[in-house]
Amino acid sequence: MKKTIMWDCELSDCSFQECHLPGSDFQGSSFRGCHFPNADVQASSFRRSHGCCIDPRTNKVRKAIFDFPEVLSMLECFGIIIDGQGGSECP
Secondary structure (H helix, E strand, O other): OOOOEOOOOEEEOOEOOOOEOOOOEOOOOEEEOOEOOOOEOOOOEEOOOEOOOOOOOOOEOOOOEEOOOHHHHHHHHHOOOOOOOOOOOOO
């Protein structure tokens, strides 16, 4: 599924387990309750997206594009507490 385009989509409780999605474009999409275990999202765009639970330890994320502050959710898997971030949908 290389270079998949999903602009402004509402995705809920989806699993992208082991999906091969390099170069995909998820601009403006909502990923409520979605998970990306062992996925390849290298060089994919997550601009204006929210709710992504992507663990950089178990996924290929090189050159993927995320907006600030949404990218901070990727630090939660390290047990880092980010003051003022608000709620998160990551487990």
